[in-house]
Amino acid sequence: MIASAVVVAAGKGTRMGQTVNKVYIHLGGKPVLYYSLKVFDDIDCIKEIIVVVSKEEMGYCQQNVIKKYSFKKPIKLVEGGSERQHSVYNGLINTSKHSEIVAIHDGARPLIDKEIVLNTLEQAYVYKAAAVGVPVKDTIKIVDEDNFIVSTPDRKFLWAIQTPQVFERGLIIDAHQKAIKEGFIGTDDSVLVERLDYKVKVVEGNYKNIKITTPEDLIVAEAFLKK
Numbered sequence: 001m002i003a004s005a006v007v008v009a010a011g012k013g014t015r016m017g018q019t020v021n022k023v024y025i026h027l028g029g030k031p032v033l034y035y036s037l038k039v040f041d042d043i044d045c046i047k048e049i050i051v052v053v054s055k056e057e058m059g060y061c062q063q064n065v066i067k068k069y070s071f072k073k074p075i076k077l078v079e080g081g082s083e084r085q086h087s088v089y090n091g092l093i094n095t096s097k098h099s100e101i102v103a104i105h106d107g108a109r110p111l112i113d114k115e116i117v118l119n120t121l122e123q124a125y126v127y128k129a130a131a132v133g134v135p136v137k138d139t140i141k142i143v144d145e146d147n148f149i150v151s152t153p154d155r156k157f158l159w160a161i162q163t164p165q166v167f168e169r170g171l172i173i174d175a176h177q178k179a180i181k182e183g184f185i186g187t188d189d190s191v192l193v194e195r196l197d198y199k200v201k202v203v204e205g206n207y208k209n210i211k212i213t214t215p216e217d218l219i220v221a222e223a224f225l226k227k
């Protein structure tokens with residue numbers, strides 16, 4: 001299998017409320033983004049890593065992450081967009097045409113395990129589309145605009161979806177292009193493939209693979225790293 005990784009890091013980290021983008025905050029002495037890249041750098045079938053960063057942070061990322069930690073794989077920095085979906089698309093179109101498979105990962109998920117990435121790559125090779133997820137632990141409610149509960153979906157069918165999400169390269173580019181054409185913005189990449197009527201396989205991950213979003217996530221992530 002020949003694969004590329006697209007790691008998106010061009011967000012603003014608004015919910016973190018710090019002046020520095022959350023992907024550059026240090027955990028265990030290294031930036032969050034370092035850990036999110038390292039796992040892909042250590043996987044043989046991944047031949048390149050595309051890191052999507054904001055225009056203003058390109059120099060910073062190059063200097064303080066890419067050069068500083070000398071990764072083994074070729075790493076290309078490309079510019080992000082206003083929404084995560086735009087950033088992913090820009091990453092995708094910059095992947096090598098020789099790649100059959102592309103793994104898309106949030107730069108803000110530094111605690112992903114290599115084994116889970118490998119499982120997801122394998123499942124995507126078989127099914128063309130696979131996403132990491134975990135069964136939800138809470139009871140989920142659908143509510144109306146006034147916060148009244150409308151319904152309670154059966155929890156046994158509910159999974160919280162994370163990244164990486166891994167796809168056949170042509171399929172995920174087509175899915176993004178259809179979304180662009182129709183003005184659809186999704187909160188992950190899987191939904192764009194679902195819209196093409198493709199079945200996406202969910203690969204069971206773990207609860208450790210949190211997305212660093214709000215300040216308390218840093219405490220949790222630091223604790224996991226110490227373990």
Ligand SMILES: Nc1ccn([C@@H]2O[C@H](COP(=O)(O)OP(=O)(O)OP(=O)(O)O)[C@@H](O)[C@H]2O)c(=O)n1
Nearest residue numbers: 008009010011012013014015082083087107108
């Ligand atoms: N325009 C965007 C928005 C998000 N992301 C990336 O997508 C991942 C998940 O997004 P999220 O947690 O929402 O990050 P932010 O957009 O940075 O956070 P916030 O919504 O709090 O501003 C992050 O790695 C983020 O850098 C991106 O590359 N481009």
Ligand SMILES: C[C@](O)(CO)[C@H](O)COP(=O)(O)O
Nearest residue numbers: 084106161162163187188211
């Ligand atoms: C892609 C994602 O990480 C899957 O859980 C998530 O949907 C990103 O959402 P965000 O609104 O960009 O945090």
